[in-house]
Structure formats: structure tokens, C-alpha cells
Amino acid sequence: MKKLSTFLPLFIALLWTVTASGQQTPSPSGNRPPMPTNDAPALNSAPQGNNKITGIVMDSLSKQPVEFATIALYPKNSPTPIDGTTTDEKGKFSLTGIAGGDYRLTISFIGYRDKTINDLRLTKNDDKNIGTISLAQSISTLNEVEIVGTTALIEEKVDRTVYNAEKDITTKGGDASDVLRRVPMLSVDLDGNVSLRGSSNVRVLINNKPSTIMAASVADAIKQIPADMIKTVEVITSPSARYDAEGSGGIINIVTKKNTLQGLTMNVDLGTGNRGSNLGVNGSYRKGKMGFNLGGHGRLFYNPALSSFDQNTITPTASIRTLQEVESFDRGGFGSYNLAWDWDVAKNQNLSASARFGARNRGSEQDMNISLFQDQLLKSSSFRQVDSRDNSASMDFNLDYLRTYKPQREWSISSQYSRNDLTNNFDSDLFTADELTILNSQRNINNNLNQEVTLQSDYQTPIGQRQLVEVGGKAIARMVNSDYSYFLSEGNSGVYNVDLSRPAGALDYQQNVAAGYLSYTLQTKNKYTFKLGGRYEYTSIDAQTDENGQIDLPAYSNFVPSINVSKNLKSGFIVKAGYNQRIQRPGLQQLNPNFNAANPQNITVGNPGLSPELTNSFEMSLSGNIKKTYMNFSVFRRITDNAISQISLPSDTLAGAVITTYQNVGIQRAWGTNLFGNFQITPKWSINGGLDIVYAFMEGLTRDVNGLSVTVNNSGVNLNGRLSTQITLPKGWGIQGFSFMRGSQVQLQGRQAGFGMYSLGIRKDFKNKKGSIGFGAENFLTKGIRMKTELSSPTFNQLIDIQRLNRGFRVNFNYRIGKMSFDAPKKKAKSVENDDLKSGGDDNNGGGGQGGGNNRGNNTRQK
Template identity: 30%
Template sequence: MRLLSVFRDSLRCFTLSLCLLAVAVTVKADDGVANHEVKGRIVDQAGHPVAYASVALYLPSDSSLVTGAASNDLGEFSIRAAEGRYYLMVRFLSYKDRFISDIQVNKNVDLGDIKIESSFTDLEAVTIEADKPQMELKLDKRVFNVGQDLNNRGATAAEVLDNIPSVEVDVEGNVSLRGSENVRILIDGKPSGLTGLSSTDALRMLQGDLVERVEVITNPSARYDAEGEVGIINIVLKKEKTQGFNGSIEARVGYPANYGLSATLNVRRKKFNYFLTYGVGYQDRQGGGEMNQHFFYPDTTYYYDRIQDRNRTSLSHNIRLGTDFYLTKKSSLTLSGGFNPSQGRNISRNTYQDFDSLRTRTGTVWREEDENATDQNAELNLNFRKTFEKEEQLWTIDLKWENNGEEELADLTEKSSEAGVEDIYQRTSQVNDQTTWLFQSDYIYPLGKDGKFEAGVKINLKDVTYDYSLEDQLSDQTWVVNSEFNNTLTYTDNVYAAYVMAGKKKNKFSYQAGLRFEQAELNTVYAQNNYANKRVFPSFFPSAHFSYEFTEDRSIQLSYSRRVSRPRHWWLIPFFGLADSRNIFSGNPNINPEFTHSMELGWLSQGDKGSILSSVYYRHTDGEIERVVVNDSIGVTRMFPINLGYENAFGLEFTISYKPMKNWNMNGSFNFYRAISDGTYEDVRYYNDAYAWSSRFSSKWKVKKKLNIQTSFNYRSPSTTAQGKRLAMYNWDASAALDILKGNGTLTLGLRDILNTRRRRFESHGDYFSSYTDFQWQSRTTTLTFSYRLNQKKKEDRGRNGSEGGDFDGGGDM
């Protein structure tokens, strides 16, 4: 296959690049001379020597491993190190890690006896120390550590996002942030093959067990891509970096059919770190709903009811592996790759019952689509990272290749109760292919004690091919191509970017300002009619962030950024799905990007028992992309995207955490916003003034030493649209987790949508039609998950505060 051929060729290129870069960096390496001895003796609580304990020395500037050793039979160890400041970590199976900070080496150092404690003596204490804060606030992002959220056990990545404050995922898997779906979704800080062709399907296939944390960036700085009107959601996958061999294994079983197995393994040595993640999952999702539609033409009025049943099965694999090679104390190379094949079958059955103006049934039509889908997503990454003598000075280079292939073959059948109407048989073929190349380089230079200067360049080249064809079966059983639905789309999206940014902290005041330039070159070509549409959009994107700390526990933040949302390639495709022949969606090849000015003011207050983050925000968008519904022909409505006009959106948001007692944590969020949009399309004005709010509440109890219980409730209020109204949606989830096998294993039972209320309901109206729709993607689910940790207990604080990176972190991420 073309995918595998390209994968092999690209692997050769990446391997060659790796070798050349390794030689170049090694020649220029600047190592210090390890002429000092650091020694000590590892003992247990009784003073007995501990043999074969792992002892590792790290640089505090970037937590890079310098050297290491194992204790001998007498518990003694000796390490050679250059002059400098370090921290030391001692690890041994069944013992708590021992962390020793601020080791100054300017002569031989004797640390004496280092006592380590058994991890079985007070398991409850270890567990309490293990919990990271659920939310951490950085200067330009919020970090949510989702690993401790019980409701995420056995869930998909889409369900993990649905538990994040400000983020909403509807029943069809569409992700929105603060009420807008124009949000950029990244994986490990970069566009990923996992979300290449359809982020909705990809997030459902990605197991939540593989997610380490979620970063929500509502007002991104110039360091980040300008794509995404309301911001960026970055999903960070698990990758262990601790010394020695460790990992975890997780298995799940659920009802309706939901089975999965995942493993994360890591081997850390002096010069190398190897990591492997594998996940396989099978799901059988059943959903459906109903629609009541009313058509009122000048000369006739009639109705129809549609009853829909859907069944989607999928078998997906997620393989990610790589290695970190520590060339010197200050430079490293990371080569990683991923492969994500999946297969699925989607069956959609629609029953249409037609009525006249008196609501007398006049006939019934049955339409079925049986689709088989195959996806193959692959990617390769090469990262070079170098630190310098100055603390926090950093240079990174990233190279990435990814390819996403998708093939969908469907058979369609339509039958009518009306006498004399022949059955309809059709078959469709959709073959999609997307290839992306990415080059990025970032540099950070410290300015004085608390300042930084950053600069970087990025090139992202994307090439998409979309083949679509429809065949009709004639009465003599032969198949003919329907020329009206036969075309090939070629779409290129090339973005060239560069940015500069500077920041400083002076006493209680911090600031960060930057400017990013992006030139987007979009080209759309349709083979059938030789139509081409090439557009170039050079744009500047400034950003500014300010923070003032009144006290250690109270601070205020102000930020501004300019953003862009470029059309998704499936919005440009003029073809449409035929599963529902009376309600169709088609693309628009002429839509342009929308540009947004975004401002936000936030207040953080922290106390002994909790914290509250409150924000007010405002967005102004020009060229707003909106989906409209029109009466395409008698009895048929069509939805498609357009550049409508403008939108002004502003809102108020609260995120609260509270710990009323030692074993009880509560978290809640509330978001209220108003959005005013206005524009004209084909002499029809589309004006909307919408008020809406959403909230989430979560509570976690530690009932006993080994048992945790968590429950959460989500609510999304009704809101108006330019053509109707979206009704309220809410759901309640609950989970319980029990630690077993001396703390190495955990059993989790999860219930999602206990009240079976997670449904999408909306009303719409337009010229000569009105409708009401009630749809549910799947009913309530029950999942039992077992996880087992290899050579590790529940994660403890290793001396690094919270998630990786600080307020001014950057370089290589995005």
C-alpha cells in the first residue's frame, strides 16, 4: 500500500537525519570533567545496608540524568561528577523513593547514611502524597492532571475531555470550548495523525487510559500556532521517564460491549530511555433518535417522522514507541513513532413515515446504509534538545512526518410501502489520504534573573486527497457511475510561521509579549470540473500576558491574542453523505478563514482548603463560519458552512476546588456566556443573540485506606441559534476504585450517564420548514477496569512541582 511505502521511505530519511545530527552534536559536545566523588551508604529503617539500590544524579535545571550507580553488598555507592549543583534520587523495589536536593559539588562529597523506608508501612500516606493538584494555573494555560480522575478509567479520550471544565463534548463527539467548536486539538503539543482526518472519530478510538494530562490554553501566546478561535486543547499522553524498568498495564470490560487492553512500559538507563505504549480496544455503540419535520409550502403542507437506529462497531490499535538518547549532559535526541490501524462497521437505519396536512399517514420509506471503514494512521518524530551553561537556556528542533489513510465502502438500500415504487440500490466509495510534514525550531535565552527571550520558526505542509464516487444499480443488476456524485478533491494547506516573544518577572509583576507571523497558502482543486481556488493569507498575530501577585495566594491575570480558524478540509468537500437522504450535509469550497480578537481577565485565590479561579472574557470574530440549513428541494433540507458575518461573545467563568476534610475533595466549574452574531446569506439575514451556561460538579471521597468513590454531574443549558434552539443536556457519572495487590493494582467500576439523559435535542426552522430532533449516540454504560503498576506505586511527587514546564515554558512543544 502507498501508506506503508511512504512510511518506509520516511523511516530511512529520519534514520539518516538522526545519524547526521548525532555526529554533529557529539563533535561539538561540551562536557565537564567528572573529577569529584559523590559517595554514601543506603540503609533501611533498621540501619541494615540495602544492596543493589538504584542511585541517580540529576541536574536541577532540566531534570536530565547525569550519571548513576547501584549500591554494593554493603549498601555503599560512589559516583564521579563534575563541579556543579545536583539532586540525587534513590530507588529500590518495595521502598519509597528518597530525594536529596541541593547537592553542591566543588569537592568530594560524602552523604553518609541515606535511610529509605519500606513502601508497605504506610500505604495511605503514599497515596495522599501521590495526588497532583487536579488543576494548575500557568501564565498562559491551565493544566488538568486527569490521571487521578476515577471517572476517566476505561473511558475514551472524548469522554476524558468531557470532564474538563470549559470543555464540552456533544453526543456526536464534537468538541467545543466555551461554547465554540472552533478549537484546536493537539496531541503531545503537535497536530497528530490521531486527529488527522476526523478528530471526532479519533478521540473516540483513543483510550483515555493513555492520557496523562490535558492542557487548556484559552488565550495562547505567540509561541503557539494561531489556529483555533477560542484556543487550544493539548492532550498529553503517558510516557514514563523514571530510572530502571517500570510501567503499567490496564484492562477493561464494559456493557454495552466495550473491551480494551493497554500497556505503558519504560526502561531508563544511563544514556538511553526506551518507552512503549500499546492499546487495543473494541466497542459496539448503539444509538438512535427521532425527528419530526414540518414543510409548509404555499400550495401544500405535509409532515414526516424519522426514526433512526445506529450501530457502530470498531476495533482499534494504538502503538507508540521511541527512545531518548542522552548524547551529553546537555543534549539529547528523541526518536519516536506511532501507528494506529482501525476497522469499523457502521449501520444506519432510517424509517420515514409520511403524513398529509391532516396528519394522516400516506406512506413509509425504509433506508439503510451499511458501511465498512478502514483507517491507518502513522507518524514519525525526531526531536533534538540542548541545554547550556545558563540555566533555562534551551534550543530544540522537531521534525515530524505523518500519514492518515481512510477508506469507506458503503451499500445503500431504500424501499417504499407505496405500490409501484422500485427499490433503490446504491454503493459509495470514499478514499481519503492526508500527508503532513512539519519542521520546527525554538530557542529560549534567559534575560537576567527572571526574564526570557524566545524565538522560533515552523513550517507545516499538508496535502489531502479525497476521492468520492456513487454507483446506482439498474434494473438489469448492472452498476453505473452516477456522474453527479463522482469527483476528486485535492487540498493543500501550507503554513509558514515565525515568532518572537519576551517575558520577565519583576517582584510581584510578570509580563510576556510576542508577535507571530503566519502565511497560510490554501489551494483547492476539483478534478471533475477542473475547478481551482488558490488563496494566500499573510497575517500577524500579537499576544500579551500580564500577571500580578498580591500575595502568595492571590493573583490577577490579563491577556490578549489574535487567533484564526481555517476551514477544515471536510468543510470544503461539496459531496454529502446519503445515509439520511432527506437531511444532508455538504461542504462549501469557497469559505475563508475567520479571524478573532480575544481578551481575558482572570483572578486566582488559593487557601488551605481550596482555590477559586474566576475569569471574564471577550471575543470578536470577523468572517464567522456558521452552518446554515436551507430547504434544498421539496421535502429535503441541506446543511452547509458559510462565512456569515461577525460574532461578539463574552462570558464569565468560575473554576472552584474545595477540600472540606482530609479525605474529601470537591471540584466545580460554571461558565456563562452571551454570543451575538449577525450576517446575511442570499438576502436572508441570520441574527442571533444567545445566552447560555454550563456547569460541572465532581466530588471524590476516600472512604477507607484502599477505597475511593467519585461522582460528577454535567449540565448544559438551552440556548438559541440563528435558526432555532438547542435544548438542555445533562448527565451523571459515578465510579469506585479499590487498591489491591499491596497497592500495585487497582480495580475501578464506572457508570456513565446513569440517568440515560445524555441526548442531543434541538429545534430548527427556515423558509418553508421546521423540525425537532432528539438523538442519543449511545445509552448508559458500565465499565470494569483493572490496572497494575510494575515497579511503582501510585505516582508520588518526585520533587518536580506539578506538570512539566513553567509559566514561560516552550521550545519544541507547539
């Protein structure tokens, strides 16, 4: 963190400017209606006049003002609004400059029933005060008070696609990877590696916040999040300048369940099955202006797998073939615990803090039979037992403050400390051919630390009626450390000594980022919206290893532009076009120099000398409703240079072994399209599905049998698809079905295998609506999933055949206690969002595009 001082003065100066501007008295234009938010209806060009409409919106029970309620003005017989605004902290609103005529006015806010005022007639110079409007809460009083407003499973909003995971009963008892497989445009392999429109360069946030658990490995991190904790998943494919410049494929924001109610409540979730068990307890208490939330969720998992490994390596003097048969059993558990607190300091100020603690204990036991052939003659055979441990302990602390001056004029300051301690160890015992006597034992100890400190400030203000300006600054100080060593024990003595053939080592890596951005949004009267922005980031790096000393990684700066344009068509459809430039810094898994030889014939090692890659993205999309069907169609193009590519090469010292590492050797190009549709057959039966098609081209460097560098390339089509249905039955019964297909994915040196999955869930709600019991089944007609991955180069070819025995059945139980009453939610302080660092996993390439669409989800309200 020693280089933090090099950019803190710049950040403090920007923070002072933002703070000073936030204290200014609102200009006269502040009385005009603000530009509609992302969730507000798009406006037609309103006829100009001298009429005015004013009023006050109040809660029908508490008689308190409802702040930020949405006001929309419609011509009497038109479905399209011509003007709109939101209420202030006193519930007041005002619409001015309206022409004479007949209108209707709608008032809406989350947690309340919409209200419409019809037959609103305005004449010349009419000052219409419609008085106090009472909004009724969207609740029904039974034995207790409960919320009954519901939303569609998938919603398309202007700037993102939202998947409402809490409505999907088929994921009960699973983890976040089970949820992400159901989200449009996302693909998740069996190891949990996530890709967005074919690109694995994505940034995953939790409640709009980064976490160091994601920096180490997204695949491992999402398996720590129980599916029952997730409320929604938001996919942002074309981030604006406000977001960090990283995550070139896009941003995935996982929103966990929170409680905005008054009173005390507790919810219990538990389930068990043949592949895993889960237990979750969540409680909340809110009284007046202060609220607390305390929760904990844990899961145990156990899953067997079979695999075979056929590999040929070629040297100038020999051809060596490796055959390997593996039986493995994965088991372990994880837990996540959180404490959150928020306080409405005043009507226009909010202070919040949160702490999250996570723990993971994951083990894998493998029995390996390995045979080596040289020039088709058996050279040796061996049997190994390998026990791998992947443990972690993580924590995130946040403190956030938000000051609201008027609707859309606000200033926030956010801070975060995040830490993740990881242990990646393995023990390997080599036996005699009869598998009875241990010849020697090997142990690899690898302790890692990933730590971040972040400070940021953001300010936004409307200009007039249809413009919005956002400005902000951010400072991130990162520290990564990896210590590793090898030990060897001869025979079965159990006495380990330092393995001199593989000396111990360490990586010390510090990265500091200073950033500032400016974003401008304009909405024209003819329904065009322009969002233009620029972000400047300066990055300094200090890295060294025990083996090679100081690593020369120069500081670099990037100016990242973003342009997004949308147009509301008369048909109700929205068309969008966008361009953005992104950078992708390497993540811990790609930097870690530990020589991981848990599988002695398939070794992995990171590269601390990696530099970032740069990506340009272009996209277009069309979305809207055709009767009861919502459709979204998009096309995109991605261009990546200096790509961080996964490279596999034969080992120079270990016969028949292949070493996989990462290098800045490639270019990546991708063209693609996404199709998504949501069809409401009846009010109680819907079907939705999507298809992703990406053509990818990759080029990089490897070496031939003589050790000379040669250029290799690969190209092909990646396909992903999903289909699901939801049926609501009488007497509290519900059924959901889901299927997912991930085609084989192009890599620089071959193709990674594809696979398919399907599941069925049935749930019965109790009569008092306080709980439910459900049954779920996954891949119940097949024994498991089989995947074949083929890689090749001038010096080796590899075939990996894996069978996951993942036929699963589970029973889930949910019950909640406590009495709650609804309180109009306040805007909470915004939190840190570090949208950067490239994760490990496969190198599938693809394109990012605008995943938006107008906000026309099939929302319903039901008891």
C-alpha cells in the same frame, strides 16, 4: 508541497541565525539566577546586599548531581520567597546580592522529597557555602520500589489548567471524550464535539504534537484514545506567540502516560461492560542514557440509539413535511500503538524519536421509516436500511533534538511526518412499503487523505535575572485529497453501476504555511509579569476540484500579536489580563465536497472555497486560595469576523430534504465568565466544580422562499457545569463521583440540545500496590439521555429528537509487573505543535480567556 520552496529560504535563514546565536558563549550575566519558570514560586523584591550562597545538590542514593532542581530563598518567618534559581548540569547553584539577615532555603525537584535548610544567617560580605545537599527520592521500598508522590486532581498553573486524569477512576474503560468532560472550561457533546468556554474552534494536541487524525474530525479522533492512556489534560486559553496562530478558542493538550524510570516494567489494563470493552498493554525499558517505550491500547464499543426527525421545508409552491423514525446501533473498535525512544547524547543534549500508529473501524446500522407530506397530505412513505462505515489508518513520526546551554537557555529542532487515510462510505437499501423487497440500493465511496510535513526550530535565552526572549520559525506543508463516487443498483441484483445523477469528483488541496515569532517576558521586582509577542504567518493555497477546476484562493499573511500581564497581590491572589489575535483555517470536514446522503433528508457537504476567520480575544482572571479552597474567576470577550458558519438550506432538487454546508457568512460575538473551585474538606476528601456562562450573538446570511439572500441572527446564553468528589478510604479503597451538565447551545439557525451525565466509580488497590480492581457505573438511574435540537429559517424548520441508551456498567482490572528504580528525569527534546485547523462539529460560539492562576494545587504525598 510544490510551494514549499517559496518560503524554505526564509525558514533556513532564521534557523541559521538561531543556531549561530545558540553557540555563543554565555555572557557574564549568565551567572545570575534565571527568571523563575512557570512552576517556580513568585518572588518578592529581594533586599540588595553583598552576601552570597552557593552549594551542590546530589541524589542521596546514586550520588549523582540533580540538574534543574529549584532553589528558593525565604526570610526566616515569611511564606514568600525573595530569590531563587535552579541547579546547573553539575548540581551547582549560586545566589548573589543578598542582604544580611536570617533566612531559610528550600530545595525541590520532581520525584524527590523537598528539603529545607533553616537558621541560615548572613552577615556583611558573607560568602556562605552550604556544601553538598542530598535529596532523598520520594519512594518507599516494599517488595518492589514504587513512586508514592501524588498530585491534586486539578491543578491551576500560571499559564494553564491541568487535569490529572490518571487519578480519576470513573473514566476507566472509557475514551478521551469521557475524560475531557471532566476538565474545567471544556464541554463535550454526545457525539464528541469539543468546545472550550463555548467555542468549538479549538486545537487538540497529543503530547504537545499535532496529528492528522485531529485535522479530519476532533470528535472522531478523541474517541480513538482510551481514557486509560491519558495522564493529564492541559487547557491553554490564551496561547503566546510561540504557538501557531490557529485554534482561536484555545489549545487542549492531551498528555499520555510515559515512563521515566530505570529498568523493565509492563502494565496491563483490561475491562468489560455492557457498552464497551478495553485492553491495554504498555511496556518500557530504560538503561542508563537510553529508554524505550512500547504500548498498545484497544477498545470495542457498542451502543444503541433511538431518534425521530420532524422537518418542514417551504417553497414558493408547496409546504413539505418530513417525518422520520430511526433505530440505530453503533459498533466498532479502535486501536492505538506507539513506540518511543530517547537518548541522552550528552549531559546537555537529548535526541528522541517516536512512531504512533492508529486504526479505527466504526460502523452504524440504521433502520429508517420516512414519510413525506405535501400540504398536509401523505405523498409517500419508505423504509431504508443504511450501513455507514467510518474507518481510518493514521501514523505520526517524530524526530526531535534539544540542546541545553544553561537553565532556560536552550535550542531545539523538531520534525514530523503525519498521515491519515480515511474512508467514509455508506450503503443504503430502499424497500417497498411492506419492508420485504429491495427497490434499489445506493452506495457512496469516499476516500480521503490528510498528510503533513513539519519542520521547526526554537531558541530561548534569559537576559539578566528577570527577562526571557524566545524566537523561532516553522514550516508546514499540507496535502488534502478527497475522492468520491456514487453507485446505484436496481432491485436486489447486487450489480452496481455509476450513478449518473451524482457524478464522481475529487478535491486536491495543498496548503503551505511559513511562520516566525518573537516573544519577550519581563518580571519586575514589584511582582508584575509582562509577556509580549508577535507571530507572522504566510499561507499559500492551491486547490482544485474535478467539478469546478481551479479554485481561486489567494495567498494571505497575518501578523498576530499577543499581550499578557499578570500581578501577584499581597493576599496571595494573582490577577491577569490578556489580549491575543488568532486565525482559524478550515479543516478537512468543512472542505470535503463529497455529497453525503446517508440520510436522504438531511444531507451534508463541505465547501472547498472557504477562507480563514479572524478572532480578537480579551480576558481577565483572578485566582488564589481562601483557606482550604482554591478559586478561579475569569471574564472574557471574543470578536470573530468572516466566521465559518454551518448553514442549512432546503434542497433545490430533492423534495423535503435539507442540505447542510459551511460558508464564510457570519460574525460572532461572545461575552462570558468561568467559575472554578476546589475544596479540600479533609486530607482524604475533596470536592471540585465549575460553571461556564457564555452569552453568544451570531449573524449570517441565508435565503428566503424566493431564493433571495436575507440576514439572520440568533443570540442566547450557553451554560455548562460540572461537579465531582473524591474520597480515599482505608485499606486501599477509593470512591469518586462525577456529574456534568451541558445546556442547550446557541447556533446561527437555532439551538442544539443540552444533556446531563453522571457516573460513580469504586476501586480497590491490591495489598502490594501492583494492581487494582474497580467498578464503574454511568447514568445508572436512567435508561438514557434524551436531546432535542431545533433549527429554523425562512425556508425550513427542523426538530430532531435523539435518545441515547447509554446506561452503562463496567468492571476494570489493572496489574503491573517489573522492578523499577527512579532516575532524575532529563529535559527531553521538544516536539512539533501544529495548533491550527478548524475542526468540524457544531458552531457554538464563545469566548476564550486566560485559564491560568497561580500554582497552588492541593498537592499531597502519601503512601
